[in-house]
């Protein structure tokens with residue numbers, strides 16, 4: 191247990207796979223272009239990516255700052271850094287893209303070092319996200335940009351579902367939503383992060399004294415419609431299967447159940463209620479699997495990933 195709570199090893203396959211498939215069409219190309227302009231990315235900038243994983247922010251934004259610029263990805267998962275560095279040979283060519291093992295609570299750079307310090311889905315897993323944000327700001331140059339792309343999964347999970355699944359009794363629906371809130375409370379208590387962090391990031395930046403704070407949201411709706419034609423529909427289908435745990439064997443099911451139960455109980459939940467919710471969710475999953483097999487399943491809902499920028503005062 192370090193300063194940032196119980197840490198996930200993102201190079202383990204059960205976690206790593208979340209950084210591969212779901213990243214493929216995460217941000218549409220035209221959105222990336224708009225965001226790069228909104229952030230003010232320019233050729234020649236030095237960019238630090240805190241918790242870089244497989245280098246997603248690097249390969250996504252390199253075309254906007256990479257010419258004469260520098261990308262420095264930092265992560266504590268050594269195996270991911272090796273794969274990220276191998277991938278960078280393709281997207282950065284002979285450009286300056288570096289991967290460094292380190293802790294985001296003590297980034298391996300001096301004060302006032304980079305034009306831009308960014309992260310994506312990093313704060314959501316942190317015990318002390320405010321300390322990580324402060325560390326990112328320390329490394330940014332005066333007037334430099336701090337950018338965070340962080341989800342608000344709680345809002346998505348609490349939203350009224352629009353899908354082909356059978357309507358639930360309001361009591362059952364509320365039970366599941368309550369379990370979502372209890373589980374997140376427990377997750378925060380255990381130092382595993384806050385699944386609703388996205389919407390807190392602008393306020394955290396304000397408390398840190400950053401200026402020019404502004405925020406956007408992911409601009410697409412997660413729409414899955416049969417017959418799931420084309421690469422984006424196929425990608426959404428695969429991502430949904432991953433998140434719903436369709437391909438989990440006994441061992442994996444045990445792992446995720448244990449983890450969620452720990453969080454539910456830490457949030458003050460009743461073990462019998464956990465068991466009931468688990469059974470209901472399994473039943474929903476089985477119906478969903480059948481509907482997909484028959485090509486009948488659909489859903490539509492907001493994505494809710496906050497893109498928040500701020501500047502370090504000059």
Ligand SMILES: C[S@@+](CC[C@H](N)C(=O)[O-])C[C@H]1O[C@@H](n2cnc3c(N)ncnc32)[C@H](O)[C@@H]1O
Pocket residue numbers: 194199200209213240241242243244245246247264265266267270292293294295309310311312315
């Ligand atoms: C959800 S992944 C996101 C990776 C990447 N930013 C992306 O969007 O694909 C979070 C990453 O942060 C890294 N990480 C988490 N806590 C860290 C810490 N204290 N120091 C360094 N890296 C950390 C993990 O190893 C993991 O690669």
